Amino acid sequence: MAKGFSESSLPLFPPLGDADEAAGAALPGRLPSYIADHRKRLRSRFMEGGAAAMPDYELLELVLFRALPRQDVKPLARLLLDTFGDFNRVITATVPRLLMVKGVGEAVVQELKIVEAAAQRMMRARVMNRPILSSWDALIDYCHTALAHRETEQFRVLFLDRKNVLIADEEQASGTVNHVPVYPREVVKRALELNASALILVHNHPSGDPTPSEADIGMTLQVQEAARALDITLHDHLIIGKSRELSFRTSGYL
Numbered sequence: 001m002a003k004g005f006s007e008s009s010l011p012l013f014p015p016l017g018d019a020d021e022a023a024g025a026a027l028p029g030r031l032p033s034y035i036a037d038h039r040k041r042l043r044s045r046f047m048e049g050g051a052a053a054m055p056d057y058e059l060l061e062l063v064l065f066r067a068l069p070r071q072d073v074k075p076l077a078r079l080l081l082d083t084f085g086d087f088n089r090v091i092t093a094t095v096p097r098l099l100m101v102k103g104v105g106e107a108v109v110q111e112l113k114i115v116e117a118a119a120q121r122m123m124r125a126r127v128m129n130r131p132i133l134s135s136w137d138a139l140i141d142y143c144h145t146a147l148a149h150r151e152t153e154q155f156r157v158l159f160l161d162r163k164n165v166l167i168a169d170e171e172q173a174s175g176t177v178n179h180v181p182v183y184p185r186e187v188v189k190r191a192l193e194l195n196a197s198a199l200i201l202v203h204n205h206p207s208g209d210p211t212p213s214e215a216d217i218g219m220t221l222q223v224q225e226a227a228r229a230l231d232i233t234l235h236d237h238l239i240i241g242k243s244r245e246l247s248f249r250t251s252g253y254l
Contacts, residue, residue: 035071035072038072038074039065042054042058042061042062043062045058046059046062056081056086056087057074057077057078057081058077059087060077060080060081060087060090061073061074061077063111063112063115064076064077064108064111066111067107067108067110067111068107068108075103076101076103076104076108079101079102079103080101080104083101084097088148088149089149090112091112091115091116091119092116092148092149092150093112093149094151095109095113097151098112119145120142120145120146123138123141123142123145123146124142124146124169126138126141126142127139127142127166127169128166128169129165129166129167130165130166131163131164131165132158132160132164132165132166132200133164133235139158139166139200140238140245143202143238143240143245144240144245147202147203147204147240148204148240148241148242148243149242150204150206151206152206153203153204153205153206154171154173154203154204155171155172155173155182155201155202155203156169156170156171156172156201156202156203157169157170157172157187157190157191157199157200157201157202158199158200158201158202159190159191159194159196159198159199160196160197160198160199160200160235161195161196161197161198162197164198164235167194167196168194168196170190172186172187172190182219182223184219184222184223184225184226185226187199187201187223187226187227188223188226188227188230188232191227191230191232192230196232197231197232197233198232198233198234198235199223199227199232199233199234199235200234200235200236200237200238201220201223201234201236201237201238202237202238202239202240203216203237203238203239203240204239204240204241205239205240205241207241208241208242208243209241210239210240210241210244210245210246211239211246212237212239212246212248212253216237216239217253220234220237220248220253220254223237224254234254235249236248236249236250236254237249237253237254
């Protein structure tokens with residue numbers, strides 16, 4: 001009978017930067033039984049009960065297992081949560097900030113960013129090429145996943161066709177913690193290139209408060225005016241905060 005795979009087996013493709021992770025913490029040779037048993041228990045609990053049955057630090061441990069196959073990852077999982085606050089903020093933290101945490105190297109960053117990319121792609125698949133006005137809750141979930149935990153402002157435009165089907169979602173600009181440059185002429189120009197009939201503007205407020213600034217309101221009205229001149233509808237402008245969002249349409253700004 002062929003020998004089965006175990007924690008003591010070396011991966012076919014070792015994680016990048018593994019030697020740099022948590023210097024001195026990696027365990028040579030066979031993985032100690034208490035660590036191997038712990039990993040086995042966590043994996044079993046996850047398969048039996050799913051993520052809902054696990055606290056953030058245990059779910060984070062599961063992610064770190066692949067990056068650090070030869071050490072106890074519980075201390076690092078707890079340190080990451082202490083540093084950033086919760087699982088979402090760990091996954092979406094910027095690479096420079098992650099690398100400032102002791103024990104985090106290229107392999108850990110890579111695994112965390114794979115999880116982030118997968119989450120965003122799954123949420124995006126729920127809204128792309130679908131009538132957006134009848135998938136509004138899914139759109140809000142996608143915007144929160146993509147933007148709520150960013151540390152700088154990002155401005156995105158959702159382009160819709162005549163049936164209000166989302167045909168493109170593009171980043172137009174990135175900025176600082178409280179400002180992002182937006183050029184209404186470029187927004188409308190891109191809409192024409194895509195043959196879009198309607199727009200939804202989206203940006204985030206890293207402060208967590210989605211209340212629009214005077215600049216936000218002024219820019220939105222400029223985009224609306226430029227779009228209206230070319231028979232393009234501005235459906236809404238969404239500002240994404242940490243735990244809630246603001247709709248210009250619902251709040252009476254449009």
